[in-house]
Amino acid sequence: MASSALSQVPAAVSVNSDTSLPRSVFKTNNVSFRNKSWTLDSKIASSRSKNRFAVCMSVQQASTPKVGVSPLDLEDVKEPPLHLYKNKQPYTATIVSVDRLVGPKAPGETCHIVIDHGGNVPYWEGQSYGVIPPGENPKKPGTPHNVRLYSIASTRYGDSFDGKTASLCVRRAVYYDPETGKEDPSKNGVCSNFLCDSKPGDKVQLAGPSGKVMLLPEDNPNATHIMIATGTGVAPFRGYLRRMFMEAVPTFKFGGLAWLFLGVANTDSLLYDEEFSKYLQDYPDNFRFDRALSREQKNRNGGKMYVQDKIEEYSDEIFKLLDNGAHIYFCGLKGMMPGIQDTLKKVAEQRGESWDEKLSQLKKNKQWHVEVY
Numbered sequence: 001m002a003s004s005a006l007s008q009v010p011a012a013v014s015v016n017s018d019t020s021l022p023r024s025v026f027k028t029n030n031v032s033f034r035n036k037s038w039t040l041d042s043k044i045a046s047s048r049s050k051n052r053f054a055v056c057m058s059v060q061q062a063s064t065p066k067v068g069v070s071p072l073d074l075e076d077v078k079e080p081p082l083h084l085y086k087n088k089q090p091y092t093a094t095i096v097s098v099d100r101l102v103g104p105k106a107p108g109e110t111c112h113i114v115i116d117h118g119g120n121v122p123y124w125e126g127q128s129y130g131v132i133p134p135g136e137n138p139k140k141p142g143t144p145h146n147v148r149l150y151s152i153a154s155t156r157y158g159d160s161f162d163g164k165t166a167s168l169c170v171r172r173a174v175y176y177d178p179e180t181g182k183e184d185p186s187k188n189g190v191c192s193n194f195l196c197d198s199k200p201g202d203k204v205q206l207a208g209p210s211g212k213v214m215l216l217p218e219d220n221p222n223a224t225h226i227m228i229a230t231g232t233g234v235a236p237f238r239g240y241l242r243r244m245f246m247e248a249v250p251t252f253k254f255g256g257l258a259w260l261f262l263g264v265a266n267t268d269s270l271l272y273d274e275e276f277s278k279y280l281q282d283y284p285d286n287f288r289f290d291r292a293l294s295r296e297q298k299n300r301n302g303g304k305m306y307v308q309d310k311i312e313e314y315s316d317e318i319f320k321l322l323d324n325g326a327h328i329y330f331c332g333l334k335g336m337m338p339g340i341q342d343t344l345k346k347v348a349e350q351r352g353e354s355w356d357e358k359l360s361q362l363k364k365n366k367q368w369h370v371e372v373y
Contacts (some may be wrong), residue, residue: 063282066248069157071119075251080124081209087147090132090205093117095198096165103268109172110232110271111196112153119164121206125155125239126214128371129166130207133194147207148191151214151331151371153235155243169235169271172196214371216240217327222256224326226318228340230263230307233332234271236371245279245287256286257321263292263307263336290314307336308343315347322358327367334372 085091096114115129123129130147137143150168158165173189176182198204214236217223227237237260244254264270270291279287290310297305300313311318322328330337341355348355362368 064278067161067246069155069161069163069247069249071163072250074122074156074163075249077122080127080212080215081122082212083208083210084121085207087130087132087207090130090207091117091121093121093204093206095200095202095204097200098196098198101169101271105266105268107265107269108174109196110269111170111172113168113170113195113198114154114159115166115168115204115206116164117166117206119162121166121209122163123152123156123166123209125152125216125243126236127152127209127211129168129209131168131191131195132205132207133191134205135190144205145190149208149210149373151233151235152209153238155239155247157247161247168195169232169238170195171232211371214329214331214369216243217366218252220256221252221254224257224259224321224324226259226261226321226326226328228261228307228311228328228330228336230332230336231269232271233330233336233372234260234262236331237329238272238275241276241279241287245283254286257288257326258286259288259290259321261290261292261307261310263294263310263332266293266295269293306339308339311340312343312347315343319347319351322362322367325365325367327369328362329369329371331371332373337370337372 094116096116097112098114099112101110101112102108121129128149128151130149132147133145135145137145150170152166153169154165154167157163159167170192173192175184175187175189177184195204216225216239225240227240229237241258241260243249243252244258260276262270262276270293276287276289280289292305292307292310294304294306299305299309303309318326318328330340344359345355348358359368
């Protein structure tokens with residue numbers, strides 16, 4: 001609770017019977033939640049029905065308490081864990097849960113997969129796991145399938161906050177014959193379908209962790225981090241944001257700006273949207289979130305809204321932040337980068353700058369982080 005200087009104000013709040021309303025506190029006399037609003041009354045209102053109740057609130061910013069994490073000795077390691085398990089000697093982990101992340105109108109299926117590694121395959125935010133699907137490599141009979149890399153979508157403490165699980169964000173790769181328009185299962189993605197079809201208790205072979213380019217720099221807790229994702233490329237950024245805004249990590253108190261740009265096809269394709277929207281509500285001064293919905297929004301020229309169009313929309317602000325030391329990250333399909341690079345080059349030229357020189361400087365300063373696949 002905040003300091004005793006804050007006065008307690010009794011307040012009556014009318015809500016539906018949805019008990020998911022957080023018992024949080026508010027900064028003003030007007031309360032908004034799920035597009036509904038109420039006015040705080042200085043007197044306790046009588047409870048007239050089962051859909052009305054009274055709560056006592058402090059006048060301060062609404063926020064959900066951060067979650068305690070363990071074991072905290074995961075913070076003591078000075079270097080990121082790398083290649084603890086090799087492709088030829090992977091770790092056998094266990095599937096905890098598989099949940100569909102997208103709505104019925106999303107093109108394709110994306111799943112959130114929680115894996116129990118028992119604390120034996122630790123990782124840092126921004127790293128990847130290698131997954132080896134069961135069965136033989138059809139091109140090399142008698143040998144396992146090739147390893148597939150997946151960005152980890154959780155913090156080092158996992159979704160259960162105990163350091164024993166990791167989460168993956170996986171889109172099911174399905175192949176449709178261009179002539180018939182029918183699905184050809186023989187050409188579907190082996191690993192993504194294995195993961196999305198998995199059931200709790202199933203075993204999964206893990207290699208890694210790997211990767212250093214997407215590690216979250218924590219030397220300056222007040223830094224600015226601009227994150228640009230398409231689709232499942234949002235995975236590492238979910239990890240960053242949970243560490244910044246959800247977890248109570250004694251050695252990392254984030255006070256900077258995190259700005260996420262996410263490009264997907266439509267509203268039903270948005271990933272972790274409720275989670276990100278909650279951060280906007282709780283940390284309006286530290287988090288910004290811009291969505292680019294290519295099948296629902298138009299850019300300023302009347303075309304489809306892609307993530308690079310959103311970048312162009314805020315280009316002046318982004319370039320100023322970069323000039324002041326902001327980190328910028330890109331994650332998603334490799335096809336995202338040419339359009340983004342073209343946009344940044346055009347903006348740089350409009351500002352009288354050389355994009356090649358600017359990019360070289362960003363890389364030299366370790367402000368530029370790219371992981372595409």
